[in-house]
Amino acid sequence: MIRCYFSFMFIDRCPGKHLLRTIPFLTAFGIALFYMAFLDLPLLHASEPDMRNERIVNSAPFTGQRFLIAQNNSESNTTGAAISGTSDGMTFWEWLWDYLYTGASLTVGVGTRQAELEVTRKSDDATGKIVQRDEEAYFISYSTRPSLFRNSKFGYTFLLNYTTFKLDQQEISKDVYEDLGTRIRGKTAYVVPSFFYQWGQHEPYAKFVRLGIGIGLGVAKYQGDIIMTDALPYGAPISISNGSYDLKAAAGFFLDARYRFIGLNISSAGPSYKDDTYKYDVRDIAVYLGFTYYF
Numbered sequence: 001m002i003r004c005y006f007s008f009m010f011i012d013r014c015p016g017k018h019l020l021r022t023i024p025f026l027t028a029f030g031i032a033l034f035y036m037a038f039l040d041l042p043l044l045h046a047s048e049p050d051m052r053n054e055r056i057v058n059s060a061p062f063t064g065q066r067f068l069i070a071q072n073n074s075e076s077n078t079t080g081a082a083i084s085g086t087s088d089g090m091t092f093w094e095w096l097w098d099y100l101y102t103g104a105s106l107t108v109g110v111g112t113r114q115a116e117l118e119v120t121r122k123s124d125d126a127t128g129k130i131v132q133r134d135e136e137a138y139f140i141s142y143s144t145r146p147s148l149f150r151n152s153k154f155g156y157t158f159l160l161n162y163t164t165f166k167l168d169q170q171e172i173s174k175d176v177y178e179d180l181g182t183r184i185r186g187k188t189a190y191v192v193p194s195f196f197y198q199w200g201q202h203e204p205y206a207k208f209v210r211l212g213i214g215i216g217l218g219v220a221k222y223q224g225d226i227i228m229t230d231a232l233p234y235g236a237p238i239s240i241s242n243g244s245y246d247l248k249a250a251a252g253f254f255l256d257a258r259y260r261f262i263g264l265n266i267s268s269a270g271p272s273y274k275d276d277t278y279k280y281d282v283r284d285i286a287v288y289l290g291f292t293y294y295f
Contacts, residue, residue: 099144099145100144101295102145102295103144103145103204103294103295104142104143104144104145104294104295105142105143105204105292105293105294105295106140106141106142106292106293106295107139107140107141107142107143107263107265107290107291107292107293108138108139108140108141108290108291109138109139109141109265109288109289109290109291110136110137110138110139110288110289111136111137111139111265111286111287111288111289111290112135112136112137112286112287112288113135113137113284113285113286113287113288114131114132114133114135114283114284114285115131115132115163115165115167115188115282115283115284115285116129116130116131116132116133116167116282116283116285117129117130117131117165117167117184117186117222117226117280117281117282117283118280118281118283119226119228119240119278119279119280120278120279120281121228121277121278122276122277122278122279123277126228126230126231127228127229127230128170128171128226128227128228128229128230129170129171129229130167130168130169130170130171130182130184130224130226131167131169131170131171131177132165132166132167132168132169133169133177137286137288139265139286139288139290141265141290143157146196146198146202146210148198148202153197153198153199154195154196154197154198155195155196155198156193156194156195156196157193157194157196157212158191158192158193158194158216159190159191159192159194159214159216159252159254159267159269160190160191160192161189161190161269161284162187162188162189163187163188163189163284164185164186164187165184165185165186165187165188165222165284166183166184166185167183167184167185167186167224168182168183170182170226170227170229171229172229180227180229180234181237182224182225182226182227182237183224183225184222184223184224184225184226184240185222185223185224186220186221186222186223186224186242187220187221187222188218188219188220188221188222188270188271188282188284189218189219190216190217190218190219190250190252190269190270190271190284191216191217191218191250192214192215192216192217192218192250192251192252192269193214193215193216194212194213194214194216194252194253194254195212195213195214196210196211196212196213196254197210197211197212198210198211204294205260205261205294206258206260207258207259207260208256208257208258209255209256209257209258210254210255210256210257210258211253211254211255212253212254212255213251213252213253214251214252214253215249215250215251215252216249216250216251216252216269217247217248217249217250217271218247218248218249218250218269218270218271218282219245219246219247219248219271220242220248220270220271220273220280220282221242221243221244221245222240222241222242222282223240223241223242223243224239224240224241225237225238225239225240226238226240240278240280242273242280248271248272248273249271249272250269250270250271250272251269251270251272252267252268252269252270253267253268253269254266254267254268254269255267258292261291261292261293262289262290262291262292263289263290263292264287264288264289264290265286265287265288265289265290266286266287267285267286268283268284268285268286269283269284270282270283270284
C-alpha cells in the first residue's frame, strides 16, 4: 500500500481559523469513529473466509483482487508478497495499473497542519522550537489498496510527502507560542515504510481504525535563525541552515479512523539531523476530516 497526501493552506484568507477551535471537534469525531468501527468486530470474526473473499473480489477489492484469488487457488501463496508480484498472463504495465488503480482510493478533506523544527544544543541540551501553526489546510490524499499479511489485521504501507514551511512562532513554554522575530524557511520530503494494525472491516466503505508506525528516509533543506527558549534570559538568535539533500533517518506514525466514506486522519513524520554542535528534528503534522472515494 502506498499513501501520500498534498496540502493546500490558505492562511491569509482565513486569519481567524485557529487550531484550537477545531481540535475538540476533530477529537470527538475520531472517538465516535473508533467506537463505530468496533461495533462490527464480532461480525468480522464470525464471517466465513469464503464468503468474505467472494464479497471483496466482486466489489473491486480493497485488500487486493489478485491476492485473494491466489489464496483460493494456491495455498503456497500465503503472504502479502503476492500483492506486489506479477501474476501469470499479466505484463508489468498491466500489473502496475492494477496495483495503482484497483482498490485504490482518493480522499479530499479539510483540517489543520503544523510544521516544526526543534533544535537542541549538544553542549548543554538547550533547546528551541519554532513552528508554523494555526492554519486551515485542504488535503488531497491518494492511497493504493492496503497490503495485509494473509487474513491477519497486520499490514504495511508507505507514507510519502513533500511540503514547504515558513516557521515564525517559537514555543516559549509548554504549548505557548510567540513571535520572537525569528524566521526559518525550508522544505522537506520523506518516505516512511510503516507497519499498521487494523481494527474492523477490510472492504471498501467499511468501518475501521488503523494505527501505524514506521522508520524511513527523509531530507530537509532550510535556513534561518532561532532562539534557545528553555531558560531565561533568552540568548541572541543563532543562525542555522542545511543546504544539502543528504538522506537522513525519518520516523512517523499515523491514525486512520473511518466510518464508510467519512474519516479522520492524523499523521506525523519527518527527518532528524545532527552536526558537531546541534541536533535537528523536523516534523510535519496533519489532522483532517476527509471524504473517500474508492476506484
